[in-house]
Amino acid sequence: MGNGSYERLERRFARIADLNAASRTVRWYSLTYGPPGGEAARGHQQATLGGLAHELLTAPECADALAAARADEPWQAANLREMRRLHGAAAALPTDLVEAKARAVSRAQGVWHRTQHEGDFAAFLPALREVVERVREEAGIRGEALGLEPYDALLDSYDPGRRGEGVAAMFAELEVFLPGVIDRVRGGPKPPGPEGSRADLERLARRLMAMLGLEERHVRLDESAHPFSTGERDDVRITTRYSGPPGEALMAVLHESGHALYTRGLPEDWRRQPVGRNRGMTAHESQSLSIEMQACRSPAFAVPYARLLNEELAPADDWEPARLYRVLNHVEPDLVRVEADEVSYPLHIIVRHRCETALISGALDPADLPGAFDDAVEALLGIRPPGPREGCMQDIHWSGGSFGYFPTYTLGALMAAQLAEAMRAAVPDVDREIERGDFRPLTGWLREHVHSRGCLDASSDDLVEQATGRPLDTGAFLRHIEARYSG
Amino acid sequence: MGNGSYERLERRFARIADLNAASRTVRWYSLTYGPPGGEAARGHQQATLGGLAHELLTAPECADALAAARADEPWQAANLREMRRLHGAAAALPTDLVEAKARAVSRAQGVWHRTQHEGDFAAFLPALREVVERVREEAGIRGEALGLEPYDALLDSYDPGRRGEGVAAMFAELEVFLPGVIDRVRGGPKPPGPEGSRADLERLARRLMAMLGLEERHVRLDESAHPFSTGERDDVRITTRYSGPPGEALMAVLHESGHALYTRGLPEDWRRQPVGRNRGMTAHESQSLSIEMQACRSPAFAVPYARLLNEELAPADDWEPARLYRVLNHVEPDLVRVEADEVSYPLHIIVRHRCETALISGALDPADLPGAFDDAVEALLGIRPPGPREGCMQDIHWSGGSFGYFPTYTLGALMAAQLAEAMRAAVPDVDREIERGDFRPLTGWLREHVHSRGCLDASSDDLVEQATGRPLDTGAFLRHIEARYSG
Numbered sequence: 001m002g003n004g005s006y007e008r009l010e011r012r013f014a015r016i017a018d019l020n021a022a023s024r025t026v027r028w029y030s031l032t033y034g035p036p037g038g039e040a041a042r043g044h045q046q047a048t049l050g051g052l053a054h055e056l057l058t059a060p061e062c063a064d065a066l067a068a069a070r071a072d073e074p075w076q077a078a079n080l081r082e083m084r085r086l087h088g089a090a091a092a093l094p095t096d097l098v099e100a101k102a103r104a105v106s107r108a109q110g111v112w113h114r115t116q117h118e119g120d121f122a123a124f125l126p127a128l129r130e131v132v133e134r135v136r137e138e139a140g141i142r143g144e145a146l147g148l149e150p151y152d153a154l155l156d157s158y159d160p161g162r163r164g165e166g167v168a169a170m171f172a173e174l175e176v177f178l179p180g181v182i183d184r185v186r187g188g189p190k191p192p193g194p195e196g197s198r199a200d201l202e203r204l205a206r207r208l209m210a211m212l213g214l215e216e217r218h219v220r221l222d223e224s225a226h227p228f229s230t231g232e233r234d235d236v237r238i239t240t241r242y243s244g245p246p247g248e249a250l251m252a253v254l255h256e257s258g259h260a261l262y263t264r265g266l267p268e269d270w271r272r273q274p275v276g277r278n279r280g281m282t283a284h285e286s287q288s289l290s291i292e293m294q295a296c297r298s299p300a301f302a303v304p305y306a307r308l309l310n311e312e313l314a315p316a317d318d319w320e321p322a323r324l325y326r327v328l329n330h331v332e333p334d335l336v337r338v339e340a341d342e343v344s345y346p347l348h349i350i351v352r353h354r355c356e357t358a359l360i361s362g363a364l365d366p367a368d369l370p371g372a373f374d375d376a377v378e379a380l381l382g383i384r385p386p387g388p389r390e391g392c393m394q395d396i397h398w399s400g401g402s403f404g405y406f407p408t409y410t411l412g413a414l415m416a417a418q419l420a421e422a423m424r425a426a427v428p429d430v431d432r433e434i435e436r437g438d439f440r441p442l443t444g445w446l447r448e449h450v451h452s453r454g455c456l457d458a459s460s461d462d463l464v465e466q467a468t469g470r471p472l473d474t475g476a477f478l479r480h481i482e483a484r485y486s487g
Numbered sequence: 488m489g490n491g492s493y494e495r496l497e498r499r500f501a502r503i504a505d506l507n508a509a510s511r512t513v514r515w516y517s518l519t520y521g522p523p524g525g526e527a528a529r530g531h532q533q534a535t536l537g538g539l540a541h542e543l544l545t546a547p548e549c550a551d552a553l554a555a556a557r558a559d560e561p562w563q564a565a566n567l568r569e570m571r572r573l574h575g576a577a578a579a580l581p582t583d584l585v586e587a588k589a590r591a592v593s594r595a596q597g598v599w600h601r602t603q604h605e606g607d608f609a610a611f612l613p614a615l616r617e618v619v620e621r622v623r624e625e626a627g628i629r630g631e632a633l634g635l636e637p638y639d640a641l642l643d644s645y646d647p648g649r650r651g652e653g654v655a656a657m658f659a660e661l662e663v664f665l666p667g668v669i670d671r672v673r674g675g676p677k678p679p680g681p682e683g684s685r686a687d688l689e690r691l692a693r694r695l696m697a698m699l700g701l702e703e704r705h706v707r708l709d710e711s712a713h714p715f716s717t718g719e720r721d722d723v724r725i726t727t728r729y730s731g732p733p734g735e736a737l738m739a740v741l742h743e744s745g746h747a748l749y750t751r752g753l754p755e756d757w758r759r760q761p762v763g764r765n766r767g768m769t770a771h772e773s774q775s776l777s778i779e780m781q782a783c784r785s786p787a788f789a790v791p792y793a794r795l796l797n798e799e800l801a802p803a804d805d806w807e808p809a810r811l812y813r814v815l816n817h818v819e820p821d822l823v824r825v826e827a828d829e830v831s832y833p834l835h836i837i838v839r840h841r842c843e844t845a846l847i848s849g850a851l852d853p854a855d856l857p858g859a860f861d862d863a864v865e866a867l868l869g870i871r872p873p874g875p876r877e878g879c880m881q882d883i884h885w886s887g888g889s890f891g892y893f894p895t896y897t898l899g900a901l902m903a904a905q906l907a908e909a910m911r912a913a914v915p916d917v918d919r920e921i922e923r924g925d926f927r928p929l930t931g932w933l934r935e936h937v938h939s940r941g942c943l944d945a946s947s948d949d950l951v952e953q954a955t956g957r958p959l960d961t962g963a964f965l966r967h968i969e970a971r972y973s974g
Contacts, residue, residue: 018535021528022509029512033520037705038722041508044759048505052539218524235525272531 005069006076009083010273012062016053017272023049024230028237031224047102054098057090075275078456082274085160092145093138101134101401108399119389121370128399129366132359135403139360151360154404159280159411161459164357166472167407170414171353173474174346175380178481181343182381185331185485190339193247193327196313201242204312205253211304212257212291212439219260227252229259229288233266233276245339247327251292258291259284261443265451275455281405282460282472285412286419287450293342293413294420294480295434295442297328304437329484333381335390342413343481344381349410351376355392356403415464417477419450422468492556493563496570497760499549503540504759510536511717515724519709534589541585544577562762565943569761572647579632580625588621588888595886606876608857615886616853619846622890626847638847641891646767646898648946651844653959654894657901658840660961661833662867665968668830669868672818672972677826680734680814683800688729691799692740698791699744699778699926706747714739716746716775720753720763732826734814738779745778746771748930752938762942768892769947769959772899773906774937780829780900781907781967782921782929784815791924816971820868822877829900830968831868836897838863842879843890902951904964906937909955 023046030042056062066084071077108127115124139150146153148163155162196204205221214236224239231237238256242249262278270276278284295301302321309319331341337348354376358364364372373392378384385391392398397405423445424430430441449467457463461471468476510533517529543549553571558564595614602610626637633640635650642649683691692708701723711726718724725743729736749765757763765771782788789808796806818828824835841863845851851859860879865871872878879885884892910932911917917928936954944950948958955963 014531015535015539018532019539022513022532022536025513025516025529025532026509029516033707033709035703035705035707035722037702038719041719041721041758042512044501045505045509045512048502049509052502052506215524216522218522220520220522222520232525232528234528235522271528 005065006071006080009062009065009069009080012056012065013079013083013274014272016056017274019049019053019056021232023053024232028230031228032222032239043106054090054095057087062087063091075270075456078454078458079270079273079275081458082277082455086274088145089142089157092142094141097134097137097141101131101138104130104134105399105401108401109396112393112396112399116389116393119387119391119393121388121393124388124393124399125367128369131399131401132366132403135401136360136362139403151357151404154360155407156404158402158405159282159408159460161461162280162282162407162411167353167411168357170472170474171346171350171407171410173478174410175350177474177478178343178347179380179382181481181485182331182333185343187330187332190245190330190332190334191327192245194250194309194313194319194324195246195317198242200313201249204308205240205250207308207312208250208253209257209260211308211437212254212261213443214257214260214264218264221253227256229256229263231260231263233263233268233271236260236263248339251296251328254296255288255292258288261291261446262287262451265443265447267452267454270454277455279450279453279455279457279460279463281408282411282415283450283463285408286415286460287412287446289413289416290419290442290446294416295439297325297342297484298431298434299325300431300434302328303435307437331485333383335377335381335383335385335394337394343485346410346413347380348377349406351380352395352397352406356398356406360403411460411472414474414477415460415472417480418464418468418472418475419446420480421476423449492552493558493567496549496552496556496567499543499552500566500570500761501759503543504761506536506540506543508719510540511719515717518711518715519726530593541577541582544574549574550578562757562943565941565945566757566760566762568945569764569942573761575632576629576644579629581628584621584624584628588618588625591617591621592886592888595888596883599880599883599886603876603880606874606878606880608875608880611875611880611886612854615856618886618888619853619890622888623847623849626890638844638891641847642894643891645892645895646769646947648948649767649769649894649898654840654898655844657959657961658833658837658894658897660965661897662837664961664965665830665834666867666869668968668972669818669820672830674817674819677732677817677819677821678814679732681737681796681800681806681811682733682804685729687800688736691795692727692737694795694799695737695740696744696747698795698924699741699748700930701744701747701751705751708740714743716743716750718747718750720750720755720758723747723750735826738783738815741783742775742779745775748778748933749774749938752930752934754939754941757941764942766937766940766942766944766947766950768895769898769902770937770950772895773902773947774899774933776900776903777906777929777933781903782926784812784829784971785918785921786812787918787921789815790922794924818972820870822864822868822870822872822881824881830972833897833900834867835864836893838867839882839884839893843885843893847890898947898959901961901964902947902959904967905951905955905959905962906933907967908963910936 026042026045030039034042066087069080071080108131111124111127136150139153142153143150146156148156151164155164155167209219209221218234219236222237222239223241225241227240229238238253238260240249240252240256262284266278267276302325306319306321306324331343333344334340340348351373355364355369355373358372359366369392370388374385377391423442427441427445433441450463453463457466464472513529513532517526521529553574556567558567595618598611598614623637626640629640630637633643635643639651642651642654696706696708705721706723709724709726710728712728714727716725725740725747727736727739727743749771753765754763789812793806793808793811818830820831821827827835838860842851842856842860845859846853856879857875861872864878910929914928914932920928937950940950944953951959
């Protein structure tokens with residue numbers, strides 16, 4: 001390896017990975033078991049872990065080694081590419097901006113938690129404005145360093161290589177197509193999903209996880225206010241909540257299990273290295289939706305799912321696959337993004353995409369956000385939020401400084417459909433096996449073509465192209481929607 | 488503050504505190520909820536967090552700032568003294584020895600876990616020998632840097648200021664006194680303590696914690712293979728196990744609650760600073776034993792404890808204070824240290840103290856440990872271990888490289904007795920209040936005289952002297968044993 005720079009980088013990035021992993025554990029603890037009185041202490045710990053990781057990443061010795069390092073193997077070349085990308089992104093930002101954004105986000109999240117319930121946008125606005133200004137600054141600096149438009153620089157931080165122009169073109173196609181489908185198939189108030197005691201639902205959740213091949217030796221299930229997944233390849237943690245509408249707890253488990261399968265399938269030999277990480281948020285969401293939407297809302301899965309429900313829940317509630325399938329795929333526009341059906345969901349994302357691109361470009365002043373948001377919802381979904389609580393204050397993302405993140409939800413849905421189409425062509429009996437409760441043909445294909453590649457591919461588009469023969473587009477998703485909701 | 492060195496040190500040590508706190512959370516997670524398959528990943532994280540804390544502590548800029556810093560306030564002077572102590576101890580050890588010891592310990596703990604159950608000392612010996620050699624090396628280097636004998640340097644790392652000569656003198660007094668008490672009051676096989684389902688015991692445990700004043704907002708109770716306590720002032724975690732002998736789970740909760748009260752009572756204003764930490768392991772154990780031994784095995788506590796047991800456990804098991812008190816203070820020598828009664832316990836410690844001082848001085852070769860250990864047990868407790876499993880392989884401490892730690896258990900018992908004597912003189916109605924289930928007079932006194940001082944005192948002896956008027960001695964403990972077990 002010549003000068004040893006590459007080896008030194010591997011050691012440095014392994015330490016960075018450890019700091020990030022420990023920070024995720026502290027965060028997981030906060031959201032699951034941590035006593036509320038310890039929140040400030042844990043905030044200090046996360047700030048220190050993040051700060052030290054940033055210092056390791058931006059240190060002059062790191063820059064020198066990155067300039068000098070050479071890679072022998074293709075995976076090492078990919079690792080070095082990822083190291084350079086992470087270093088470049090971190091080094092571009094001045095420390096005082098990083099800290100100013102962190103302070104703005106910390107304040108805005110606090111204000112959001114206090115004001116969201118009342119929908120008090122006037123009280124929220126100053127904190128939101130501060131975040132938007134810091135993010136615009138960040139986007140400008142990142143963009144300059146990367147030769148990108150400001151919004152593209154934000155997108156790129158969640159889904160490297162993704163550009164706003166392509167996103168806008170795909171979203172325009174969805175915007176034309178989906179409202180017509182909704183008009184055709186909308187079914188009125190949502191029928192309730194499977195109901196049960198917390199203990200029953202948790203037992204069922206564990207049986208579903210086992211069916212998907214998630215091993216207790218490596219994967220935990222816990223409860224939190226909002227479902228999420230986190231952890232490392234060998235120590236994966238998902239959560240669900242049991243207090244939501246009937247059926248939600250289990251669908252959240254299936255969704256997070258898709259994320260968990262991705263993490264569990266990451267390459268063993270590249271643990272603690274950038275190349276061993278997931279290929280960004282679009283790829284990650286494609287894996288949760290491959291399980292939740294593509295596989296687990298299919299007619300095939302309704303068969304073993306109904307059987308499980310009848311085995312584990314009160315016998316009075318007799319689930320039959322055809323009825324279960326209808327419940328799982330019921331379509332009706334609603335104001336709440338996280339409870340939206342598969343057809344409406346992209347329209348919720350397009351609303352947010354419109355607003356956030358305008359906020360970042362400066363075309364929309366934060367003070368005008370509520371009206372712009374509600375207008376977009378009305379135009380796309382045909383319903384109007386009664387106030388900011390159900391409107392622009394619905395999600396925590398923007399107060400968290402996450403601009404450019406929302407699109408990855410829908411890009412992930414497109415990717416899941418495109419992967420599913422390719423997989424069904426390659427493994428024709430996948431649905432028959434799912435009907436028998438056997439996910440191995442499905443997860444085996446995903447592991448080979450997505451999970452085990454880590455960051456070998458430079459972008460999620462390269463990953464999709466490698467797996468399906470072409471970069472991401474809307475074709476497979478539109479065909480999937482047409483097929484599933486054609487009658 | 489002149490040159491700003493002190494302020495820079497506060498910032499540096501706050502980061503070190505955060506790293507240590509995050510590491511404790513990762514460790515807690517490993518021992519409670521962490522999936523077993525993630526152990527190696529968590530090991531990497533802890534090594535990185537520990538390594539970075541060590542680097543921050545031993546960096547040249549830290550040494551320079553320590554040399555230049557001046558303190559204005561007494562608490563800052565104490566903080567600076569603790570910073571210098573921590574820096575000196577860390578800087579004395581060469582990195583390759585730190586790593587060699589970590590490897591030896593990691594290996595020995597693995598071997599111990601595999602061989603302890605069979606008592607296979609021959610298989611354990613090479614790993615133990617390696618640890619002993621590394622610890623002797625460490626003790627020599629530390630001792631040279633601090634001007635101390637090797638064993639004193641080890642003792643000092645757990646209980647700063649504590650010296651082997653004083654320990655040996657106190658242990659000699661106990662060794663003379665305790666066997667006679669045992670002969671007088673030994674009561675044959677141990678009567679069973681309160682029994683109940685896991686759910687009943689956990690509910691009871693939470694009521695006991697509430698009675699002691701531990702708030703749910705800041706303190707967690709979980710389950711682990713061995714009870715322990717950890718966390719920070721605002722985020723305290725204790726564990727117990729429900730699988731041990733009847734009664735053990737609740738006594739472990741009371742013991743760990745004593746540790747938790749100490750952590751909760753540490754000075755709020757000095758959080759994340761060395762002066763805000765506990766005053767070492769003797770002081771910490773004195774707090775667990777103030778609760779478990781001094782308060783909760785007293786005749787006064789038997790009254791509310793019996794009432795609680797009768798309220799929460801099966802009504803058939805009718806606990807009456809006098810019988811409960813006898814069960815809680817039953818004396819009979821046994822081979823298992825962690826299940827030993829209050830009178831036998833110090834003799835178990837003296838056995839280990841004899842063996843470990845001889846191992847460190849080189850007078851005892853590790854190969855001869857089993858015989859030396861069993862001889863000491865027989866001489867002091869009148870029973871002989873049937874093999875290494877019940878003998879020198881009983882505890883994990885030595886495979887963990889913890890030499891000089893065992894004495895703090897008994898020094899903590901002496902300190903708890905000495906504190907209790909001073910407290911009863913100052914707050915005469917403390918027992919009457921405990922009888923009513925009110926611990927506030929007790930915990931208030933401990934908070935004022937021990938908890939809230941953090942590391943204001945330079946040593947546990949200074950702390951004891953401040954609270955009781957004299958350094959640690961055996962007097963109060965011997966009077967306590969005499970009074971409790973006089974018949």
